[in-house]
Every structure is written in C-alpha cells, then in structure tokens.
Amino acid sequence: MRVGVDVGGTNTDAVLMAGRRVVSKEKTATTPDVTTGVVRALEGVLAGGEGQPLQKGIQAVMLGTTHFMNALLEGRGLARTAVLRLCGPSTRLLPPFCDWPDELRAALGGHLRLLPGGHEFDGREISSFDDDAVRDALRDALANGVETVALSGVFSPVNPAHESRAAELIRQEWPDIPVTLSSEIGRIGLLERENAAALNAALSRIAARTVEAIRGALADMGLAVPVFFSQNDGTLMDAEYAARYPVLAMSSGPTNSMRGAAFLAGIENAVVVDVGGTSTDVGILVQGFPRAASTAVKLAEVRTNFRMPDLISIALGGGSIVRRDPLAIGPSSVGARITDEAIVFGGATLTATDLAVAAGRALIGEPARARALDPDLVERGLAEVRRRVEEAVDRVKLSAEPLPLVLVGGGSLLLGDRLAGASEVVRPEHAEVANAIGAAIAQVGGEVEKVYSLERVGRLEALAAAKQEAVARATEAGAQPGRVEVVEVEEVPLTYLPGNATRIRVKAVGELGQD
Amino acid sequence: MWQIDEDALVSISIGAGILGTGGGGNPYIGMLRARELVREHGPVDVLDLDELPDDSRVICVGGMGAPTVGVEKVRGTESYRAVRAIEKHTGERATALISGEIGGSNSLEPLIPAALARLPVVDGDGMGRAFPELQMTTFFIYGIPPTPSAVCDEKGNTAIIEDAVSPTWVERMARAVTIVMGCAPVFAFAPMSAADVRRTAIPGTLSLAKSLGEAVRRAQREKGDPVEAILTTVPGRVLFQGKIVDVERRTTEGFARGRVTIDGMGDDAGAQLVVDFQNENLVAHRDGALIVTVPDLICIVDAERGEPITTELLRYGFRVSVLGFPAPPLLKTPEALAVVGPEAFGYEAAYVPLEPRATP
Numbered sequence: 001m002r003v004g005v006d007v008g009g010t011n012t013d014a015v016l017m018a019g020r021r022v023v024s025k026e027k028t029a030t031t032p033d034v035t036t037g038v039v040r041a042l043e044g045v046l047a048g049g050e051g052q053p054l055q056k057g058i059q060a061v062m063l064g065t066t067h068f069m070n071a072l073l074e075g076r077g078l079a080r081t082a083v084l085r086l087c088g089p090s091t092r093l094l095p096p097f098c099d100w101p102d103e104l105r106a107a108l109g110g111h112l113r114l115l116p117g118g119h120e121f122d123g124r125e126i127s128s129f130d131d132d133a134v135r136d137a138l139r140d141a142l143a144n145g146v147e148t149v150a151l152s153g154v155f156s157p158v159n160p161a162h163e164s165r166a167a168e169l170i171r172q173e174w175p176d177i178p179v180t181l182s183s184e185i186g187r188i189g190l191l192e193r194e195n196a197a198a199l200n201a202a203l204s205r206i207a208a209r210t211v212e213a214i215r216g217a218l219a220d221m222g223l224a225v226p227v228f229f230s231q232n233d234g235t236l237m238d239a240e241y242a243a244r245y246p247v248l249a250m251s252s253g254p255t256n257s258m259r260g261a262a263f264l265a266g267i268e269n270a271v272v273v274d275v276g277g278t279s280t281d282v283g284i285l286v287q288g289f290p291r292a293a294s295t296a297v298k299l300a301e302v303r304t305n306f307r308m309p310d311l312i313s314i315a316l317g318g319g320s321i322v323r324r325d326p327l328a329i330g331p332s333s334v335g336a337r338i339t340d341e342a343i344v345f346g347g348a349t350l351t352a353t354d355l356a357v358a359a360g361r362a363l364i365g366e367p368a369r370a371r372a373l374d375p376d377l378v379e380r381g382l383a384e385v386r387r388r389v390e391e392a393v394d395r396v397k398l399s400a401e402p403l404p405l406v407l408v409g410g411g412s413l414l415l416g417d418r419l420a421g422a423s424e425v426v427r428p429e430h431a432e433v434a435n436a437i438g439a440a441i442a443q444v445g446g447e448v449e450k451v452y453s454l455e456r457v458g459r460l461e462a463l464a465a466a467k468q469e470a471v472a473r474a475t476e477a478g479a480q481p482g483r484v485e486v487v488e489v490e491e492v493p494l495t496y497l498p499g500n501a502t503r504i505r506v507k508a509v510g511e512l513g514q515d
Numbered sequence: 516m517w518q519i520d521e522d523a524l525v526s527i528s529i530g531a532g533i534l535g536t537g538g539g540g541n542p543y544i545g546m547l548r549a550r551e552l553v554r555e556h557g558p559v560d561v562l563d564l565d566e567l568p569d570d571s572r573v574i575c576v577g578g579m580g581a582p583t584v585g586v587e588k589v590r591g592t593e594s595y596r597a598v599r600a601i602e603k604h605t606g607e608r609a610t611a612l613i614s615g616e617i618g619g620s621n622s623l624e625p626l627i628p629a630a631l632a633r634l635p636v637v638d639g640d641g642m643g644r645a646f647p648e649l650q651m652t653t654f655f656i657y658g659i660p661p662t663p664s665a666v667c668d669e670k671g672n673t674a675i676i677e678d679a680v681s682p683t684w685v686e687r688m689a690r691a692v693t694i695v696m697g698c699a700p701v702f703a704f705a706p707m708s709a710a711d712v713r714r715t716a717i718p719g720t721l722s723l724a725k726s727l728g729e730a731v732r733r734a735q736r737e738k739g740d741p742v743e744a745i746l747t748t749v750p751g752r753v754l755f756q757g758k759i760v761d762v763e764r765r766t767t768e769g770f771a772r773g774r775v776t777i778d779g780m781g782d783d784a785g786a787q788l789v790v791d792f793q794n795e796n797l798v799a800h801r802d803g804a805l806i807v808t809v810p811d812l813i814c815i816v817d818a819e820r821g822e823p824i825t826t827e828l829l830r831y832g833f834r835v836s837v838l839g840f841p842a843p844p845l846l847k848t849p850e851a852l853a854v855v856g857p858e859a860f861g862y863e864a865a866y867v868p869l870e871p872r873a874t875p
Contacts, residue, residue, distance in 0.1 A: 088670075089669050089670050089671065090588050090589070090591070090669040090670075091588060091589040091591065091669075092591055093548050093551055093552075093589070093590070093591035093592055094544070094547055094548060094551065094589050094591075098547060098551065099547055118588075120588070120697040120698075121581075121583075121584050121587070121588070121697065121698055124697070126588075126669075126670070126697070127670075154587060154588050155587055155588065188583060188586065188587050189586045189587060190586065190587045190588070190589055191544075191547075191586075191589065391834075394758070394832050395832040395833070395834075396832065397831065397832055398830070398831050398832075399831055400760060400831075
C-alpha cells in the first residue's frame with residue numbers, strides 16, 4: 001500500500017491506497033512546522049484503515065507540498081546565495097539578479113561573480129574553464145557569508161561540462177556548501193534558468209531541513225519506508241533529490257489535484273476543472289500528465305523557465321459575489337465566510353452558491369431562503385457561470401475535439417452535467433482528497449532538453465543519447481532500473497542555425513523501485 | 516527633442532512588440548540591456564528627422580543571428596564597438612544612431628551604443644514595422660549603400676564588409692561571419708548623412724512605439740479597453756475579432772511559415788479570418804477574400820489585455836483581436852512594393868491599401 005500526502009497552505013490531506021483502491025482518507029489543518037500536520041494526517045489514515053496498525057503494509061510515502069513556494073513568497077528561511085556564472089566575455093551586461101525585486105535579492109544577499117567558461121550554441125567553448133578563478137570566487141563568497149551556490153553556464157543545457165567541473169571542484173574543497181547546477185533544472189534562456197537555479201539554491205537549506213524532519217517523524221511512527229516528493233510535472237523524486245531540487249516541487253499542488261481527479265475518473269486524456277470558493281483552475285491532462293506551459297513563469301516576481309503545468313485560473317467560485325444590474329459574478333468572493341454571509345446560510349450577500357441552491361442543484365444551508373430569488377436572475381446567473389467555465393475549457397484545449405471533463409472542488413455544484421467542449425462530465429468520488437491521491441499514484445520521471453547539431457552526431461544517435469539520458473535521470477530519481485519508458489519525444493529543428501541544429505526534448509517515466 | 520528614460524523603455528518595448536506584426540523577436544532582453552546602461556549613463560536623447568543637424572553622420576545598428584541564441588548568449592555592448600569600427604574605417608565620427616527595424620527587439624539596439632557614446636538616436640527606422648530580411652529596409656530600397664558595415668561579437672572580434680554588390684550580398688556575407696561568431700553578434704551598417712536619413716527613414720516610429728506602449732499600459736492600469744487605446748493612438752482598424760481555431764506551421768529556408776485560422780465572434784460571428792505568416796504576418800483573407808496584405812501591418816493582440824501575440828505563441832483557443840494599420844507612405848511606392856509588397860512574398864495579388872476606420 002502507498003500513502004499520499006498533500007501539504008497545502010490551509011489543509012494537510014492524506015490518503016491510504018491499496019493498488020487503485022482508496023482505503024482511508026484524512027483531512028487536518030496544516031501546521032507551521034509542516035511535520036506535525038503530516039504526522040496527524042498519517043495517524044488519521046493509518047488508524048482509519050481497517051482496524052489494525054497498517055504500518056507494516058506500507059511500501060512508500062509520497063508527499064506533495066506548496067511549502068517551498070510559500071517559503072519563497074514569504075521570504076522566510078532563505079539561504080544567502082551566490083550565483084557564479086561561467087560566461088567568459090559574454091553576457092556581462094546583464095549580471096545575475098539584474099531583474100529581481102529588491103527585497104528578494106536582499107534576502108539572498110545578491111552575491112555574484114562572472115567567471116571564465118561557457119559554451120556556444122553548438123557546444124564550442126566561449127572561453128576555457130579556470131579552476132583558480134572558481135576557487136577564488138568561492139573564498140570571496142564565503143567571506144561574505146554565503147551559504148549556498150548556484151552555477152550557471154552559457155548554453156549549459158547544450159554542454160554542461162563547465163558547470164559540472166565547477167560543482168565538482170566546490171564539492172571537493174567545500175563539501176558542506178550546497179550547489180545547484182542550472183543545467184539540471186532549466187532550459188535554454190540564460191537569465192530565466194539562472195534565476196531558477198538561484199531560487200533553488202536559496203531554498204536548499206529549508207528543503208534539507210524539512211525533508212529530514214519529515215523522514216525523522218515517519219521513522220518515529222514506525223514507518224521505515226522510502227519517502228518521495230511530487231514534482232511540478234506530476235512525477236516523483238526521492239527525498240535526497242527533493243532536498244537538492246526544491247524548485248521542482250514548487251507547483252506540485254495543482255498538478256497532483258489534476259492527476260488525482262483524472263485517476264479517480266479513470267481517464268488519461270481529459271480537461272480537469274477544479275471549482276474552489278474564490279477561483280476555478282482549468283487544466284489539461286495528456287496521457288495522464290499535465291501539459292506544460294510554453295512561456296516564462298514568474299515565481300515571486302522572478303522570471304524562470306522550468307516546466308510548470310499550463311493552468312487557466314478564473315475568478316469564479318462557490319463564494320463569488322453576484323451583482324444584479326448589470327449581471328456580474330465575481331471577481332470578489334466571500335471566501336471562507338460563505339457560511340455566514342451567503343443567503344442560504346442566513347446572510348445578506350448573494351453568492352454563486354445561492355443561485356445553484358435556488359436552481360435545485362444542491363441542498364446546502366436552508367434551501368428555502370433561496371426560493372425567493374428571481375428565477376430569471378438564477379437562470380441568467382448560472383448561464384453566465386457556465387459560459388465562463390466553457391470559455392476557459394476551450395482555451396486550454398489544443399483542438400475543438402470534445403474531451404471528457406473531470407469536475408472537482410467544493411464549487412463544482414455550480415455547474416450542470418452538460419458543458420460545451422466536453423464529451424462527458426465526470427464527478428468522481430473522493431474528489432476532496434484528489435491532490436493526496438495524485439501524490440500517491442505518481443510515477444518517477446526524468447527529462448532532458450538539449451540542442452544537437454545533427455550534422456555532427458546524426459539524428460538517430462542524438463535521439464538515442466537524449467533518451468538514454470532521460471532514462472538515466474528517471475532511474476537516478478528512484479525508478480526501477482530497466483523498467484523506464486520514454487513517454488514524450490519532441491524535436492524542434494532550429495533551421496536558422498547551421499549544422500542542422502535541432503532541439504530534442506525527451507521525458508521518461510517508470511514505476512517506483514521497491515527496495 | 517525628447518529623452519528615453521527607464522519608464523519610456525518599458526513603453527517602447529510593448530509598442531515595438533505591436534509594430535513587430537508577429538515577429539521581430541522579444542524586446543524583453545533588449546529592454547533589460549538598455550535599462551542597465553540608462554541607469555548608469557542617464558537617459559538617451561531622441562532627435563526628430565528635422566532636428567538632425569545638416570552635417571550629421573548617422574549609423575544604423577541591429578542584432579544579427581538567431582533569436583534563440585540571443586536569449587542564452589545575451590548580447591552586451593558589442594554594438595558600441597561596431598559603431599566605433601565603422602568610424603575607424605571611414606574616418607568620420609558618428610553623431611547619431613538609428614534602428615533598422617522598429618518592430619521587436621531591434622528597436623532598442625541603437626540605445627546601447629547611444630548611451631555609452633552619449634549620442635542621440637533618431638526618431639525613425641528603416642521598416643516602420645518588422646520584416647524578415649535586411650534588404651527590406653527603406654534605406655536600401657531608396658539606394659543607400661549598405662557598406663561599409665561591421666559585425667562584432669562579444670569576444671572582441673570585428674569583421675568589416677568593405678564592399679558588396681547588393682544588400683543581399685551583405686546579408687549573405689554577414690550571415691557567414693555570424694555563424695562563426697556563435698550566432699549572436701551585432702551589425703552596424705549604412706553610414707548616412709542627415710539628408711539621406713530625411714529622405715529614406717520612416718519618421719516618428721520611436722515616438723509611435725512609446726505612445727502605443729503608454730496607451731496599452733494606461734488602459735491596463737485603468738481597466739479600460741486596450742484595443743481601443745491602440746486605435747486612438749495610431750490610425751487603423753479592427754479587422755476581426757474571434758477565437759483561434761487552427762494554427763498550421765512549417766519551417767522552411769530558415770523562416771517560420773504558417774497560417775492561423777480565426778473564427779469570428781461578436782460582430783464577426785459566422786465569418787472566418789485566415790492570416791498567413793513568414794516570421795511576420797503577411798496577408799489576411801476574410802472568408803476567402805483578400806482584405807489586407809504587406810506592407811500594411813497585421814497585428815494579432817490578446818482581446819482582453821491588448822498585448823501582442825508573436826507567431827510562435829499563437830495557439831488554439833486564444834481570444835484575439837486582429838488589427839490592421841496602413842503602412843507608412845515610404846513602403847507604398849512602386850520601388851518599395853517591389854521589395855516588400857505581396858508579390859515579393861510570392862502572392863499573386865496586387866497591393867490594395869488598407870483604409871483606417873473613419874474618425875468619430
């Protein structure tokens with residue numbers, strides 16, 4: 001059996017699963033230290049199971065958390081981080097941190113150094129690597145109170161040699177200093193990839209502490225099992241990897257929610273609509289994984305370029321306030337105060353939930369209070385809700401072809417069972433813990449994105465090399481060796497570059513290894 | 516005369532994106548680079564064509580190479596060296612700089628050497644929009660020799676092209692050097708007199724980009740209609756409003772070609788618009804009838820935010836407004852149409868000028 005845990009900003013949910021079956025589930029409040037809430041949720045699912053201590057049957061615990069994202073947003077527990085860029089004479093006009101908000105830059109210390117090294121688009125060196133320059137930069141950084149290091153090299157996704165050499169050198173001489181390599185987390189786009197590496201380095205202390213605390217707590221509960229963390233793309237990484245690459249877990253909450261919902265509905269290709277109290281998230285799953293956004297993503301006002309799920313959020317939910325003339329629903333919402341302020345709860349604010357109750361779609365509060373509402377208003381209001389959700393659904397799809405639609409969230413009662421663009425509307429059971437289920441069912445993945453000069457290596461050779469590396473990364477992240485499958489191959493010819501340059505991206509996933 | 520400060524840079528980068536008609540590259544990195552130098556050296560002066568002193572020497576500056584390389588091996592101050600290299604070669608100091616292409620990232624390149632050398636930039640450019648090839652600038656269409664020109668990389672290498680039999684040959688030679696240099700050099704070319712610039716440059720395009728950007732930013736801030744704000748800033752019309760239902764792409768001969776199909780909404784419900792692109796948007800057909808062609812500008816913007824959507828980001832489901840703007844007069848002469856008209860891009864249609872909407 002597996003346990004999935006989701007640590008959200010408000011709630012910590014856990015679910016115990018035997019194969020595809022939900023054995024028990026638990027919802028508790030998230031605690032500031034994270035660990036206490038996780039332990040309570042785990043105790044809940046283990047006790048709520050089948051009348052006996054279940055510790056023995058558990059094979060693994062999977063966690064999804066927005067904790068690192070919150071740490072970043074609140075500027076809490078960030079390590080002083082130096083960025084060392086391997087660039088030689090190139091890129092010097094725009095040094096690391098050049099487009100950061102002042103506060104966050106100050107929180108990291110803003111220490112940086114531009115060093116010899118870096119590569120061209122085809123893998124040639126811009127300038128040669130210099131050991132002494134790296135050592136000197138490190139000594140200077142440490143003298144300035146720096147605790148962690150991010151390395152970025154020009155075209156390191158094409159040729160990571162200089163970043164790797166610098167990391168090796170630092171680990172040899174200063175083994176206690178965490179080092180993040182930009183080539184291991186981001187794509188082409190120097191500033192965005194470097195930013196992601198710097199954020200990761202800054203989070204590495206808090207990530208290491210959190211991961212250690214959770215493992216300790218699990219051991220205390222008698223759960224001596226492997227612990228995994230969910231990544232933004234819906235795959236897992238093992239605890240050591242998570243401690244080193246916390247940015248990869250940053251956006252795992254919405255991803256797990258989408259994947260969990262589709263799993264419960266038994267559908268691999270679907271639109272998932274999660275209607276909350278204030279907003280609705282709409283995303284799309286392709287072969288069970290969320291489609292990634294193609295543009296730069298801002299985290300705490302810093303531009304980054306690692307892969308995040310492509311979601312559309314609209315300001316519409318169960319608590320959205322309804323105005324009559326002209327008719328408008330949201331963006332303001334009564335939020336958690338719905339149980340005091342909505343009409344069906346005896347309040348005076350007309351909310352979207354009141355409309356749904358008046359239309360007989362749900363029995364909440366005192367339905368009689370909603371009966372006095374003008375039927376025309378109710379009908380037009382719900383039509384407006386439907387129109388806006390349908391529009392968002394249409395925007396996330398890549399074609400007009402109807403897809404199954406999985407509907408989850410407390411506000412899903414606002415919608416009926418027919419929506420344009422949906423071949424069917426599915427409302428799965430256990431949807432309130434979809435995110436914990438998403439964590440529990442996750443597989444392990446590895447991804448590679450590089451530019452190859454096909455004149456030099458040949459297309460098949462390049463594809464094979466990329467696939468091999470993706471598989472190796474999945475195995476390194478905890479997948480069973482020899483049972484990893486390549487699930488995505490994308491080739492983009494860069495025709496304006498010589499040498500038949502092509503960008504190849506490969507993603508591989510596999511079942512967790514059991515050791 | 517006016518000045519470009521940090522705030523103006525942000526507006527210009529948005530306006531230049533709109534004038535990029537789907538291409539021209541992302542001005543974000545260019546905005547950051549110019550901002551670093553403006554912070555260090557102060558705002559850059561902008562001169563109208565009329566304000567250029569008669570004895571001016573004006574040099575044109577732009578980036579060469581692949582946009583995907585430019586976002587990784589971010590350019591620095593190479594264009595300053597490229598300007599100095601031309602000065603050294605001709606023995607004449609530059610007194611002002613100008614952009615070859617206002618659409619997209621090249622709009623901001625002249626600001627780099629301008630800030631460093633404390634030179635003014637000219638309020639104008641050689642395209643009034645973006646086009647895919649160097650010979651499509653009005654400077655070359657109206658007979659300015661492209662040489663001497665200089666290509667500089669970040670390592671300190673400089674190549675001078677002393678002579679070329681045509682602008683196309685300059686492009687070919689510069690491209691060969693560009694590849695050796697690692698695909699992100701800068702290019703300075705076509706030293707011109709004040710009279711040359713007044714005769715061949717498209718006037719007022721930096722001011723136009725700035726006004727467009729300001730209008731969009733104001734509308735976003737005040738929750739107004741950004742599309743309306745754009746159209747009150749520059750004469751033009753809404754060609755179509757609708758939803759993207761198909762995007763077809765192919766990459767041939769180094770260009771991103773394709774077409775986007777949009778189903779009408781609101782007043783355009785029931786109709787369909789198809790826009791063909793080659794890096795930039797070229798022609799638009801409404802229900803099979805040709806309604807706009809190059810050199811007139813076809814811009815696809817997000818219907819709600821008014822922000823331009825470049826061809827590589829077009830995607831099924833986007834709600835868009837398609838705007839059309841008449842090309843500047845210098846692009847509509849017979850000489851210009853031979854280079855940038857519909858036939859130059861392989862369409863058999865004759866150019867029919869777009870009329871802006873009637874002013875209320």
